[in-house]
Amino acid sequence: MPPPGVIAFNSGYLHSSLQPEQVLGAAVARAARRPGTWERPPLEGLTPLRAWFAREAGGGLTPAHVLITSGGQAALTTVLRALTPPGSPVLVESPTYPGALSVARAAGLRPVPVPMDDDGVRLDLLEDAFTATGARVVVHISSLTKPTSPTLRVGALIAQGPVMERLRAIQVVDNFFVPRLLQEAALDLLGAPAWPRHLRTLAASLRDRRDAMLAALQRDLPHLASAVRAPAGGYYLWLRLPGGTDETALVGACLRSGVAISPGRPYFASEAMAPHIRLSYSDIAGTDEITDGIRRIAAACAETGVRDGA
């Protein structure tokens, strides 16, 4: 978390004004009064919540294919511990979530990057990577934390057959159940008429913030902005910097100007890469703050010798 007053282009969460606080509060209050809320839940999670994740994933999946987890990071840890002996290759999106890389490295695994384009992982290169590394499993991870609040650490692991058996076994060893109160509140929230309304409002607000950031980049850093891909959804965009840029120096100069940004390096597994910064627009109060923040970044670029030109 950046200090108060700093523009948080480095946050992966939603600004409080974008969180469904009232719906969440009501869901928690109802869940707290429900009989059984203070009991242990089944280790796999509440069946109706598993059913919801199965329906969302589609493809004829059932609750039996779903394990409820404490958000995405816990799901990753369970998967990597359950399925991969030390030294194994793990295919990761590139760029990817640094938490995935640190969990993988802590488990003694070898992250192998698979490049992405505008539509996600490049399927042609994914096949090559499977063949080259002998990797065999793809497991789907889903989380409610991102579209709601950091308090709702509820996610799901979706898998089939023997893979699911091993995930369940390690979940039992870890005794890693998710507090039932949070599961009951999630279930209440997902069934509320306000939930689809929240998702629509959120998507519109994120689009406004993305467009404001793109417009500000085009005005203040037009050459660098020309290479930015406009994500259709999502919380952030990537800015590719000229070869030889010192990411750390730029990040420091931005912070001194009151803007927190993420250097690109931790998001890449191991491959040679151009310098990048990641600019998130999800944890920002409004579009004026975004315009202001990009102006400060442009000044920090000038100060540290990052040229906006060929």
Place this chain on the structure above:
Amino acid sequence: MPPPGVIAFNSGYLHSSLQPEQVLGAAVARAARRPGTWERPPLEGLTPLRAWFAREAGGGLTPAHVLITSGGQAALTTVLRALTPPGSPVLVESPTYPGALSVARAAGLRPVPVPMDDDGVRLDLLEDAFTATGARVVVHISSLTKPTSPTLRVGALIAQGPVMERLRAIQVVDNFFVPRLLQEAALDLLGAPAWPRHLRTLAASLRDRRDAMLAALQRDLPHLASAVRAPAGGYYLWLRLPGGTDETALVGACLRSGVAISPGRPYFASEAMAPHIRLSYSDIAGTDEITDGIRRIAAACAETGVRDGA
């Protein structure tokens, strides 16, 4: 969790009738309405909650010595990852929590048992173990889960100096904050006049259940009962079995008779040991169920050839 109808002498939690459900519900409802509850908390935890754990620990500790964790298991994982390179010895109570042993082994560590007596770890043997292994750190772990509900997964790590710096660093990498709603609810609960009342009622109820279990053992398994130590506090007692007893066979026979018990083996690190079973009295509706359960265990002992005699 045992199937419904089975007497749960193997549970480490409180029976729902012993949980402070109403106080918890009120605490959560108040916390859900508090401004900021849906925000990320500071990574180290809420300062007033850290202050509470520091006061409880005594010895002039301050909030700076405390990190809030998601209960005891998460605290253990953080400690073992932060402080101990693979292959290091870790001193463990013997018997100890099997979760501690599995976390230690998963981290590539070497658990070294330190025997206990009625007052806890034997300090004379603890000093020997420190000298023999070169172990250097003792970190204090505290949890609210046990005296409240499995939903309140809130605990604390207490440490000083460079050890605290390393714990904090790994906590930041893991981004392992505890949902703020649960921290706010814990803080509300600990400040409520009902909290000390709950602790007094709970202690009295646990003493009743312990005494009922001891009385039933003295009636139905008098010889084995004579070696049982009556714990002053706690949730369970250990029953030492005659040499050569097959723990697994006895556990199976008890389960077929409707009583779930814990075999001793997983609680011991590595040392030679007599067979044991662990009998918990915390997750039981009342004393009649305890008397009934011990009668069934005595029958299962007879059935599997476990003799109650010299």
